[in-house]
Amino acid sequence: MANLKDLESKSIFILREVKKRFKNPVVLWSIGKDSTTLLYLCRKAFYDEIPFKVLHIDTETEYEETYEFRDRIAKEWKLDLVVGKSEEKFKEKTCTSRKTEILKKEIEKHKFDAVIVGIRRDENSIRGMERYFSPRDREFRWNVTKEEKNEAGIGSAQDAELSGWDIYATEFKDSNHVRIHPLLHWTELDIWQYIKKENIPVVNLYFAKDGKRFRSIGCKCCSSPVKSRADTIDKIIKEIDKDRNSERQGRDTEKEYNMQKLRSLGYM
Amino acid sequence: MNKALKRFINVVVIVVILYFIFALSKGGDKISPKGKVLLIGIDAMDYKATAKLMAEGKLPNFKKLAETGAFLKLETSNPPESPVAWTSISTGTNPGKHNMFDFIIRDPQTYLPELSITSQKGFGGSYASLIRATPFWELTSKAGIPTSVIRWPATFPPEKVNGNLFSGLGVPDIKGFLSGYAFYTEEDIDKQKVIHVTKEGSSIHTNVLGPKVRKFSKIEDVKEGMDIEITDEYSAILTIDGREYQLDREKWSDWVKVKFDAGFLRSVHGMFKAYLISTEPFQMYITTVQIDPTNPIVDISSPKGYAKELADELGLYYTLGMPEETDGYVNGFLDEKAFLSQVYEIEKEREAMFWKEFNEFKEKETGVLAFAFDSSDRLQHLFWDNKVLTNISDEIVMNEVLTGYYMRKDELLGKIMKEVGNDTMVLIFSDHGFSSFERAVNINTWLSQNGFMKLNTVIKQGVEDSLFEYVIWDETKAYSVGFSSIYINLEGREKHGTVSIDDKEAVENEIIEKLENLTDPKTGRKVINKVYRRGDIYSGDSLENAPDLIIGFNPGYRMEWQSAIGGFTRNAILDNTKKWQGDHLIDPTFVPGVLFSNKQINQDSASLVDIAPTVLNFLNISMPEQIDGKPLLK
Missing domain, CATH: 2.60.98 (Tick-borne Encephalitis virus Glycoprotein; domain 1)
Incomplete structure (x- = not known):
């Protein structure tokens, strides 16, 4: 298990960098555990007052508990909350594209120059090189020119994003906004352990009721509960830990992935 | 001494010091570098095959280059695997310094095999290069010389140069894999x-x-x-x-x-x-x-935007490190026509990339362009049909597919040489040569049959993908990972190490003696030419990561695939029935590469590690201490 203190310090360092380098950042809050932890870290980084706007992209199909939780926490934590909703013409689209449209619209409207998002590296096989600071163009494409060559013709060393040294490139040419991922180095288990340690509030949909609980929170069309008896944080941690370490998990998932990766070398 | 004189001397001393500080800060190497270097690597271009086709008059441009400049046998790395060899070329060092030892390495704490060219810590973990030595392009870049490196194997993730770098072998697909049709x-x-x-x-x-x-x-x-x-x-x-x-x-x-x-x-x-x-x-x-190079999920070039620049100018192109669909062909889903037409498309794209970079390079006063072609390797794996175990003739036959490829490269060379001036040193080289793959050897099965490894099951035919699942580590003395590596299950290094440091040499000796005497029951031939101890062939700071023993197979034999990833077969030696019929993962003495130069070299042979020092020497850049090779042009 990674040291929670180290994970926390790294994220806080990044959040303070954001405050220093950007004029108008926004934190995306899906009301789920990751982005709520992100908000909690923001409060910790800036002594309980989050100096950024907080954006909830509301597909208007969330669970009732989610809205209740949002309003309660927004009040308790004194969040400068912006709720983005879909325009009528996009209502027919899938919720992912609706969310993208809402975000585009809100960026445009508030002139956000940095968007702080709670994604984790362990969610996607190819995300290995995703950066903490990632410039995006108007269409959210990642490929934005960012290197200014110095005298010797070599771009800035910051471009390498030397995270071990806390060196991050934060200035980008031609970008519409920069996406920032302060939780990139956390895992699902780390998040739950941190929630427990810091007593961070989470929406009660995560806790098992009638043998079912949500492992991720989203709109009604995209998230459904899984079978579980974990009705406390301790039980959830135990469940995830067991899941990760179980014989089946080892064999069927990471092992299978590693196997496929090795075989992809060819050389048969 | 009077005060005025003292003051005068002080001023002179300060001026002299300032002058030196100024001169040094400019960097001795940076003062008007002259000359240009064009490096073209053709993966697996075989020495014997090249010499034969030249003698038959099929490679007139290579022949001309050999006559006016130089054509040498190029000693390859041990083992002769692309990531090892190309890194020895770029750094001028042996694997003990650069840290690339095999396509597949292992974590001594888990015994699990992993890829060395696309090293990633766990699912979704960061990609990082394992190379520990300095490549020549870093030195030429620091000296202010425009330097571009295109498709050089084992350059993922991309590093910064004073120009463009596009990563080669090792660039993953959108799953993080090296292929997947x-x-x-x-x-x-x-x-x-x-x-x-x-x-x-x-x-x-x-x-x-x-x-x-x-x-x-x-x-x-x-x-x-x-x-x-x-x-x-x-x-x-x-x-x-x-x-x-x-x-x-x-x-x-x-x-x-x-x-x-x-x-x-x-x-x-x-x-x-x-x-x-x-x-x-x-x-x-x-x-x-x-x-997608216009919107890459991970960096595949440096600057990052170069991948898109290429696509904007030349159209979309294959970005995968090893883009030839060899698996699809080997598994029978693509026929020869489909496979070859894909390879020709890749070659065409690669040549277009070459000309884009070359046209900029040729206008410069000084510069380095290092460019790699590697479909040659994949074609020879599939179409090299010179059997060595059944054919006693020493002469090799180059079929139409392979001859066609070599001739195409000859044609390209002809066009390039027309545009190269006297100020440019041209080096054309390969990382290794080629041989045949007829019998597959499962070293892990052999280790278990010879008491060096204990299994908890009897291996039946068809046990695959086991990743050492059946190994009882507490009763195992040695294991094999990759295409040439054996590791001793060493106390203090491996998680369940059983061999003490004092007993290591004795266990190694026993393995070496038995393996060097291993005879193939089917052919009656010796399977292995030599088993090398790491300390005898490597030196440097990364030596401790090296496998303890490195196997040099005889021609015709190669590591069985399952063995490379910790799997077992019932018999230790079996027929290779796959279409993957050529290979180079054998003792390096059998598979030298080639080196052509437009400048004369007064030697009969050279080594891979001589290329980097030759480049640095030609450009007047001081040689770092790490380098094992020697400059070839005196």
């Missing part, structure tokens, strides 16, 4: 990578498999829907993401762009080509889904 068919075929489809009238709805995402305890493929409308016996229309692409029978399609929705703000952009094999029954092959 898909075959769509109406027939019932129960094989990996085969996707069953059903026709409704003339329409098919199916999916393209994208990146892997973790969904709680499972790792799943993200899918993107795709529709195919069969228009007639010979053609169809593929629709994806609202865009239509024409499919013609037995032709590669244009690039099909696909955006995978891996969750909100988590889209992954990929692209692939489709090959319509038949419409009745429906059969379609798609290439590995590659990283």
